[in-house]
Structures are given as C-alpha cells and as structure tokens.
Amino acid sequence: MKSYEVNFDGLVGPTHNYGGLSYGNVASQSNSQQSSNPREAALQGLAKMKALMEMGFQQGVLAPQERPDVAALRRLGFAGSDAQVIERAAKDAMPLLVASCSASSMWVANAATVSPSADTADGRVHFTAANLNCKYHRSIEHPTTSRVLGAMFADQKHFAHHAALPAVAQFGDEGAANHTRFCRDYGQAGVEFFVFGRSAFDTRYPAPQKYPARQTLEASLAVARLHGLSNDGVVYAQQNPSVIDQGVFHNDVIAVGNGEVLFYHEDAFLETDKMLAELQAKLGKCGGNFQSICVPRSQVTVEDAVRSYLFNSQLLSRADGSMLLIVPEECRGNERVWQYLQSLTSSGGLIREVKVFDLKQSMQNGGGPACLRLRVALNQTELAAVNPGVIMTAPLYGTLTQWVDRHYRDRLSENDLADPQLLLECRTALDELTQILKLGAVYPFQIN
Template sequence: MKSYEVNFDGLVGPTHNYGGLSYGNVASQSNSQQSSNPKEAALQGLAKMKALMDMGFQQGVLAPQERPDVAALRRLGFSGTDAQVIERAAKEAMPLLVASCSASSMWVANAATVSPSADTADGRVHFTAANLNCKYHRSIEHPTTSRVLGAMFANQQHFAHHAALPAVAQFGDEGAANHTRFCREYGEAGVEFFVFGRSAFDNRFPAPQKYPARQTLEASQAVARLHGLRDEGVVYAQQNPDVIDQGVFHNDVIAVGNGEVLFYHEDAFLETDKMLAELQGKLAKVGGNFQSVCVPRSAVTVDDAVRSYLFNSQLLSRPDGSMLLIVPQECQANERVWTYLQSLTSAGGLIREVKVFDLKQSMQNGGGPACLRLRVALNETELAAVNPGVIMTAPLYGSLTAWVEKHYRDRLSETDLTDPQLLLECRTALDELTQILKLGAVYPFQIN
C-alpha cells in the first residue's frame, strides 16, 4: 500500500498582525508594532501550497482561529456585549487585546504532535494538540485546534485524538516544531525524534539563561506514552541551551528532518554524537539507513540561521530518492547562507535542489516554511478517510484565493484591532470558510 507525507499548511487568519508577542523569537520582537498585510500573508501561504501541489506533493490546509478571542477576554473579567468587551480591553489592557487578536495559529507546526499508524500500538494515527502554555496568546489555541483536527480527521477507526497536556510549565508542549520522524518509507515503522529544551524535574540538564526553553522532556515523554510508541522507536535529545539564548526558540529553527535524513546546524544539540548514534542504531533495526547533513558554524553562524530561517525549511523527498529544500527568500538574501546552499546542491549529495518562496509576511512575525505546515504521514486508506474538503486541489485553491480577496484587509495596525467591526469581518469569513472546507461547526461563535 502506498503511503505519503501530507503537509497541512496553516491558512493565515484575517487578523494577522505584528504584536511582538513572542519573547525569544527575534523576528517577532524586532518587527513589533509594524503594520501588517493579512491579505498578502494569506495569499503568500496559499501560493506555497499550490506550488507544492503542482510539484506532485500531497497538500492540505488547516483553518485559522476566531480572532479576536472575545471568550478569552471574558474569562479575564471583561464584560458586556462583544463590542463593549473589545472597547474595555483596548482602554484598560491593550496588551491583552493584542494577544487575543494574534493570528499565530497560522504556524501549525505548533498545532499538535502527530504519530503515524505504523508507529503506534493500536495502529491508528495519533494527534495530541499542543498546550503552548509558554505564551498566553498561543495557550488559548488548543481547544479550537482540537475541534478543527477532529473535523479533518474524524474517522475513529483510523485516527485518535488526545487533549492537550496539563497547562503548566512542567509540561510545556510546542507540538511538531520539536518533533521529527525518521523512516525508510512513510508507511513503515520509524523512529520518532523528540527535542526538548529543559527538564522540569531533573536539574542535571542545563537550561538557557536568557530566553525560555519552551519544550520539556516530560511533555515529550507524555506524548510518546499517549501515542503508544515503543521505546525502541523513540529518541530524545536536548537542544543546545546556548542557541536558545540566541533566538532558536524551537528545534525547527536549527534542524529539519525527513525520511532518513537530518539536516542540522553544528551547534543545534547537546551530546550530538551520542544522539546521532542512537538514531542510526534504532532506525537500522527497522530497516532504515540514517544519514545526516551537518552545517558547520564556520559556513553558517547561528545568527545567520536565525535571520534567514535556513533550517525552518521543508525537506521533501522526490521520486528519485533525492531531497528538495523549500526555503524563504531571506536565505537568498543572506550571502553566507546562499553560498552554502549553492555548494550543497552542486555537490550532488542528498539535497539536490533548493526552491525559494516569498513568505515575507510570515517571516516578519517569526515563522518560515516549516512553521506553516503540520506533517501527517498517511497510507492510502487513511488518506481516503481524511475530510476531502481540506485536501488542496486546483478548484479549492481558486475558492480560497477568492475567499481571501473578498474578506481580508490589506493593512492592519494595532489601532485597527480596537475596531469591533474586525470581529464581525472575521466571523463572517470563518463561517464561509467552514463551508468551503466542509468542517461543520468548529468555532465558538458557531457552537454557542
């Protein structure tokens, strides 16, 4: 039976703005308060989805969230009509209003951790929504994320869904941004690679000093248990705390893996040799041949990696066994990074081609190609059981492009977030979107 890695990209929401909410994310903080262009952001994301579909890759779409999140503001003591809640929050606690308007759910690499059926004890694809409790504006996402994923992967014979882990610091979980799977074929048993920034209960693990380590070892272990993963099919590795302090807030900012290949920076991990040996040994036991491509610090510094998002790229398998790397334009603009990529592809190694995409609107808020997609390995039967409304096709691309053109603003500033009309625009757009994607009622305003 054939199997696929399907990339479900996050559709950028109508309230895409630069709130500078993510401490530790250099791009997010440095572009704070600038005016954004939600329409351009959504169209840039859709263009990437369409391009990958046209290249022959399986592609899906994951819907954005309702914003501003008026229900979250009510839980914080703001009352009255929806318009009054927004007005009060704007006057009394503008940072909370900005947080409630965040379109950060576009980066669906943080939506959940996914384990394919070939790895799990019950032979189903397992999803655990990420609690994202390190940042308030992201911690409010997981209830809607769970409903959207449930509507996309509804067949209980093939799919299992788990609630987010307890929303406490000890179980900080950032989803697939710190999770990679290695395998010979997507439908065969593989090795799941969990990267953590700190341990909640074991002080033998060093921690960063400047920026928070968002993923804990204990959260990763809990997800592995929930998914029924075998010990011999799991590897845990610690992210280098020094690179976290340089703005590497997730592992997918410093490493990316696919198939049997790990593409990583020399300074990405602690105890790198031990980790590589464990990955190689465990993958060999299931018939795989683990390979790694290390980018030396002498060629690309950590600062280069953070500014260009070289590693927040998509590493895709082509039919001839070679790899294609999808990178943002910022890689081309960085002389050292681009020189390295040219030498990498000309060497005739594992990564043979690089394609560049304009994702400036997302990049300015700290999210590149890898942030925008959630990878789900599916066999033919499981793919047929996915809600067909969320699988990208040429007609769906046309419908979503027209939908964005109809509903999205082309400029959004912090002042615009105080406009109650923005909430009505968002709800109108999302109500129509659920019909386009055949999701049913997944948003609070549709349910309550």
C-alpha cells in the same frame, strides 16, 4: 500499500498582525508594532501550497482560529457585548487585546504532535494538540485546534485524538516544532525524534539563561506514552541552551528532518554524537539507513540561521529519491547562507535542489516554511478517510484566493484591533470557510 507525507499548511487568519508577542523569537520582537498585510500573508501561504501541490506533493489546508478571542477576554474579566468587551480591553489592557487577536495559529507546526499508524500500539494515527502554555497568546489555541483536527481526521477507526497536556510549566508542549520522524518509507515503522529544551524535574539538564526553553522533556515523554510508541522507536535529545539564548526558540529553527535524513546546525544539540548514534542504531532496526548533514558554524553562524531561517525549511522527498529543500526568500538575501546552499546542491549529495518562496509576511512575524505546515504520514486508506474538503486542489486554491480577496484587509495596525467591525469580518469569513472546507461547527461563535 502506498504511503505519503501530507503537509497541512496553516491558512493565515484575517487578524494577522505584528504584535511582538513572542519573547525569544527575534523576528517577532524586532518587527513589533509595524503594520501588517493580512491579505498578502494569506495569499503568500496559499501560493506555497499550490506550488507544492503542482510539484506532486500531497497538500492540505488547516483553518485559522477565531480572532479576536472574545471568550478569552471574558475569562479575564471584561464584560458586556462583544463590542464592549473589545472596547474595554483596548482602553484598559491593550496588550491583552493584542494577544487575543494573534494570528499565530497560522504556524501549525505548533498545532499538535502526530504519530503515524506504523509507529503506534493500536495502529491508528495519533494526534495530541499542543498546550503552548509558554506564551499566553498561543495557550488559548488548543481547544479550537482540537475541534478543527477532529473535523479533518474524524474516522475513529483510523485516527485517535488526545487533549492537550496539563497547561502548566512542567508540561510545556510545542507540538511538531520540536518533533520529527525518520523512516525508510512513510508507511513503515520509524523512529520519532523528540527535542526538548529543559527538564522540569531533573536538574542534570542545563537550561538557557536568557530566553525560555518552551518544550520540556516531561511533555515529550507524556506524548510518546499517549501515542503508544515503543522505546525502540523513540529518541530524545536536548537543544543546546546557548542557541535558545540566541533566538532558537524551537528545534525547527536549527534543524529539519525527513525520511532517513537530518539536516542540522553544528551547534543545535547537546551530546550530538551520542544522539546521532542512537538514531542510526534505532532506524537501522527498522530497515532504514540514517544519514545526517551537519552545517558547520564556520560556514553558517547561528545568527545567520536565525535571520535567514535556513533550517525552518521543508525537506521533501521526491519520487526519484532525491530531496528538495523549500526555503524562504531571506536565505537568498543572506550571502553566507546562499553560498552554502549553492555548494550543497552542487555537490551531488542528498539535497539536490533548493526552491525559494516569498513568505515575507510570515517571516516578519517569526515563522518560515516549516512553521506553516503540520506533517501527517498517511497510507492510502487513511488518506481516503481524511475530510476531502481540506485537501488542496486547483479548484480549492481558486476558491480560497477569492475568499481571501473578499474578506481580508490589506493593512492592519495595532489600533485597528480595537475596531469591533474586525470581529464581525473575521466571523463572517470563518463561517464561510467552514462551509468551503466542510468542517462543520468548529468555532466558538458557531457552537455557543
């Protein structure tokens, strides 16, 4: 039976803004307080989805969240009508209003961890929504994320959904941004690769000194248990604490993998040789041939990687077996990174082509191509069981671009977040979107 890796890209929400909320994310903090363009951001993301669909890849859409999150503000003591809640938060606690307006759910690599049916004990595709408890503005996402994923992958015969892990520091979980999977074929058993930044209970593991390590070993172990993964099909590795302190807040900022290939920076991990040997041995037992591409620090520094988001790219397998790397425009703008990519593709190695996309609106807020997509490996039967409304087609692309043009502003500043009209605009847009994507009632304003 044929199997696919389907990329479900996050649709940028109507409140896309540069709040500078993510400490440890250099791009997010450096562009704080600048005016954003939500319409352009959404259209840039849709253009990437359309392009990959036209290249023959399976492509889906993951809906944004309701923002401002008035319910979250009410839990923090703001009362009155929705408009009064927003007005009082703007007056008394503007940082909380900014957090409640974050459109960070666009980066759906953080939405969940996904294990395909070939790896799990019960033969179903498993989803665990990430608690994202390291950052308040992201920690409020997982209830809606769970409902949206449940509406997309509803058939319990094929799909299993788990609630987010306990929202405490010991189980900080960042989803697929710190997880990838290696396999010979998407429909065959593979090796799931969990990368953590620290251990909550074991002091033998070093921790970064400047920026927080968001993913814990304990969270990764818990997700593997929930998904019914075997020890022979799992490898755990620790991020290098020194690169976290240089702005590598997730593993997908310093490494990306697909199929049998890991593309990574020389400084990405601790005990790299041991990790690579374990990946090679375990994938070999699954019939695969693990291969790695190490980018030397002498050619691309960690600073270059963070500024260009070279590794926050999509590594895609083509039908002929060659690999394609999808990178942001910023890679072409960095001389050392672009020179490296030119030498990489001209060498006749594993990665044969690089395609560049303009994702400036997302990049300025700290997320590149890899942040914008959640990968789900599905066989033909499972793909047929997915809600068809979320699978990208040419007509859906046209409908969504028209939807964006109708509902999104072309400029948004921090002061605009205090406008109660923005909440009405967002709810109107999302109510229409759930009908377009055939999701049903998934947002709090539709349920309460």
